[in-house]
Amino acid sequence: MLLNGSDLQAIWLTIRLASIVTAILLVVGTPIAWWLARSRSRWKGPIGATVALPLVLPPSVLGFYLLLAMGPHGPVGSLTRALGVEPLPFTFWGLVLASVFYSLPFMVQPLQNAFEAVGDRPLEVAATLRASPLDTFFSVALPMALPGYLTASILTFAHTVGEFGVVLMIGGNIPGVTRVASVQIYDHVEALEYAQAHRLAAVMLVFSFLVLLALYAWRPNSRKG
Amino acid sequence: MKLFKLFFLACSLFITTTAHAEKITIAAAADLKFAMDEIVTGFKQNRPGNEVEVIYGSSGKFHTQIQQGAPYDLYFSADISYPRELAKTGMAASEVKPYAFGRIVLWSNSMDAAKMTLASLIDPKISRIAIANPKHAPYGKRAEEALRTSGLWDRLQSKLVFGENIAHTAQFVQTGNAQVGIIALSLAVNSELAKKGGYYLIPESLHKPLEQGYVITKRGAAKPLAKQFADYMGSKPARSVMTTYGFVLPGEVK
Numbered sequence: 169m170l171l172n173g174s175d176l177q178a179i180w181l182t183i184r185l186a187s188i189v190t191a192i193l194l195v196v197g198t199p200i201a202w203w204l205a206r207s208r209s210r211w212k213g214p215i216g217a218t219v220a221l222p223l224v225l226p227p228s229v230l231g232f233y234l235l236l237a238m239g240p241h242g243p244v245g246s247l248t249r250a251l252g253v254e255p256l257p258f259t260f261w262g263l264v265l266a267s268v269f270y271s272l273p274f275m276v277q278p279l280q281n282a283f284e285a286v287g288d289r290p291l292e293v294a295a296t297l298r299a300s301p302l303d304t305f306f307s308v309a310l311p312m313a314l315p316g317y318l319t320a321s322i323l324t325f326a327h328t329v330g331e332f333g334v335v336l337m338i339g340g341n342i343p344g345v346t347r348v349a350s351v352q353i354y355d356h357v358e359a360l361e362y363a364q365a366h367r368l369a370a371v372m373l374v375f376s377f378l379v380l381l382a383l384y385a386w387r388p389n390s391r392k393g
Numbered sequence: 394m395k396l397f398k399l400f401f402l403a404c405s406l407f408i409t410t411t412a413h414a415e416k417i418t419i420a421a422a423a424d425l426k427f428a429m430d431e432i433v434t435g436f437k438q439n440r441p442g443n444e445v446e447v448i449y450g451s452s453g454k455f456h457t458q459i460q461q462g463a464p465y466d467l468y469f470s471a472d473i474s475y476p477r478e479l480a481k482t483g484m485a486a487s488e489v490k491p492y493a494f495g496r497i498v499l500w501s502n503s504m505d506a507a508k509m510t511l512a513s514l515i516d517p518k519i520s521r522i523a524i525a526n527p528k529h530a531p532y533g534k535r536a537e538e539a540l541r542t543s544g545l546w547d548r549l550q551s552k553l554v555f556g557e558n559i560a561h562t563a564q565f566v567q568t569g570n571a572q573v574g575i576i577a578l579s580l581a582v583n584s585e586l587a588k589k590g591g592y593y594l595i596p597e598s599l600h601k602p603l604e605q606g607y608v609i610t611k612r613g614a615a616k617p618l619a620k621q622f623a624d625y626m627g628s629k630p631a632r633s634v635m636t637t638y639g640f641v642l643p644g645e646v647k
Contacts, residue, residue, distance in 0.1 A: 240503075240569040257570040258521060258554045340554030340565065341526055358453040358529035 175368050177344050178352035185260070185348060186328040189267040193275040193324050194317070196268065201279030202305070220273045227270070227333030234266050235338050258340035263348075266338055267328045274323040282316020283309060319383065326379045329372075415618040416444035418464055420455040422471035422605065423560035424495055424532060424577035427585075428638040429469070432631045436622060443618055451558035453529040459484055459610055466613025467622060471495060471559070472531035473606030486614030492626055493640035495603035496578040497535050498592040500563070503572055507591030511543045511599075514573065519552065523565035523574035526555040531603060532562070536575040538600035578639035605640075 171179070204216055222230060237244045238256040244265075248255055256262035286309050294304040310317075332350040339346030341355070349372060356365035421429050426449050433445045452470040459465055459479060469492065470476050476489045499506045499514075514522055525533030533555065540546040554570075556562030559577045563586065566574035581592040607626065613619035625631055632642055 235568055235570060238570070245569075255520075255570070336557060340521075340523070340571075341557075342554060355526065355528055357457060358451060358526070360453065360457065360529075 170367055171371070172364070174343060174347075175349075175352060175364065178347055178349045178368070179371065181260075181344060181347065182329055182349040185263055185267060186325045188264055189271055189328045190275075190321050190325045192264070192268055193271060194321065197272065197275035197279055197320070197324075201276045202283055202309075204276065204280045205283035219276050222270050223273050227331070228337065230266070230270060231334040231337030234262075234269070234334065238262060238265075238338065257338050258342060258346060260345050262338055263335060263346055266334050267331060270331060270334055271324045271327045274327045275320045278316050278320035278323060279313065282313035282320075285316075286312045318386070322379060322383050326376065330376070414442040414444060415616060416446065417466040417613060417616055417618045417622060419445065419447045419467045419469065419622070420459070420463070420465040421447050421449050421469040422452045422455075422531070423449050423558040424471050424579050425449065425469055426560055426580065427583040428579055428634055428640065431634045432626070435630050435634070436625050440618075440621075445618075445622065449560065451530055462612075464612060465610055466616055466619040467607060467609055469605070469607040470531075471603065471605050472534075473604045476606045476608040479608060479610070484611050485608045486611050487609035487620075487623065489606050489608045490623070490626075491604055491606045491643045493605045493635055493642055495532065495535075495605055496597065496639055496641070497532060497539065497575050497595045497600070497603070498578045498581045499573055499595065500566060500576050500581045500586065500590060500592045501573045502567060502586075502589035503569060505591055506573065506593050509573075509593050511539065511545055511595065514545060514549055514552070519572050521554055521565075521571035521573075522549060522552045523554050523556055523562045523571035523576075525559045525562045525575075526557060530556075530558055530562075531605075532559040532575075532577055535600040535603050539575070539595050542599040582637070582639050 200215075200219060204212060204219070235257060236242050238248075239245045240249070240255065245255055256265060290308050290312065291304055294308045295301075299307060330350065331348070332354070335346065335348055335351055336354070339348075339351065341347050341351055347355075349368060353365050353368050353372070356362070356368065419429070419433075429447055429449075433447055437443065437445060448465070452472055452475050455463070455465065455468055455470065456475040456479065459468055460482065468476055468479070473489060473491055476485065479485050480489050499509055499511070501509075504519075513519075524536040525531075527533040527537040537546065540549060554565060556565055556574075559580065562574050563576045563580050565571040566576070567586070567589070575595070578592070578594065580586055607623070609619050609623055635642060
């Protein structure tokens with residue numbers, strides 16, 4: 169067998185994490201991207217910059233703040249205690265929350281570009297045909313922005329798979345819960361298990377390449393069509 | 394223009410001072426964090442102009458990095474088997490010397506750990522226990538052994554969270570995200586942690602000894618300062634710092 173049980177567990181966990189984060193960000197990212205694309209508010213700059221922050225911030229900064237925020241004395245920690253749910257650090261849902269922040273710009277920015285590319289005209293035409301704003305969005309803007317959705321989803325998924333620093337800082341390395349593939353590779357290397365590290369690392373390498381290949385190979389076609 | 398000249402002057406000054414002084418880089422296990430800082434301060438007192446840079450991290454990672462030619466002149470490992478392995482592959486320029494035995498403690502900043510024992514960890518109020526990763530961190534391996542010897546390992550499985558190294562483990566407890574942790578005595582006695590909570594010393598009989606060792610790497614071979622620092626580790630001031638931080642010294646046991 170190429171990969172052992174704990175490696176497969178780590179891969180499965182990574183896929184589950186990335187899928188859930190992508191699904192959440194599709195819902196959360198759409199209105200943000202739409203607003204950023206259409207708004208002329210003076211808040212557009214600050215909000216856009218906030219969304220883009222994870223692109224620039226070191227994962228250690230995000231990890232550090234999240235660890236404090238989710239801790240028993242932090243705002244998120246107080247909230248989870250008030251709600252009577254489990255504290256978020258060292259849990260799968262803690263990782264989900266962290267990844268949603270971490271991957272936010274990878275969803276919002278391609279969507280924003282796609283919405284901007286739709287332009288005013290199709291929306292105005294739809295309005296003259298008495299389509300409601302919501303109908304306009306779902307019947308006109310959304311189909312036109314579909315390529316953007318695909319790019320955004322692939323990037324978000326891939327970026328979440330590639331997460332390491334934040335997970336290490338708030339995850340606690342629990343098998344099947346927070347030990348994702350990137351952390352598993354790190355553990356293998358630390359334990360001098362290079363053969364196992366190589367196998368899992370190769371899987372990640374091939375996966376990442378295929379994802380990017382799909383993205384680049386597909387892009388020119390969409391332009392032709 | 395004036396600013397430029399000043400900048401140029403500062404640069405040339407920097408270059409000339411570093412040209413005469415020697416500089417060594419030490420890779421040290423995370424449990425040495427506070428003790429080593431003090432030892433380095435003492436060492437530098439009589440050697441002005443020389444630079445000693447210490448990088449703290451996990452012993453296993455340093456082992457890998459040195460094998461790949463990392464720029465460390467000395468390597469202080471929390472597990473003597475790592476430097477021994479380096480010596481076997483010809484990456485060492487000195488004998489592997491034991492410098493201390495580490496001890497593990499229960500530590501908490503939300504509960505009085507001084508009144509606890511390992512059996513207290515079963516308490517349902519404790520939902521998270523932080524230990525260093527037993528897969529590669531020496532302190533984590535001993536923590537696992539102690540819990541296994543006490544027959545608690547299986548029962549506590551679901552509560553365990555794993556830090557990357559012993560300092561990372563202490564940080565999980567310090568931030569309150571884990572209520573208790575099994576950390577190095579050398580960290581628990583540091584004033585920063587000691588003022589936040591007491592500790593329970595885990596009996597040595599429950600785990601294998603944490604024998605720690607250092608070695609001068611091949612890269613440090615040509616540097617007299619590296620040799621001087623290694624000798625300084627055996628000196629009285631350095632030994633007394635180590636004792637203060639709860640390390641048992643090689644000459645004092647056996």
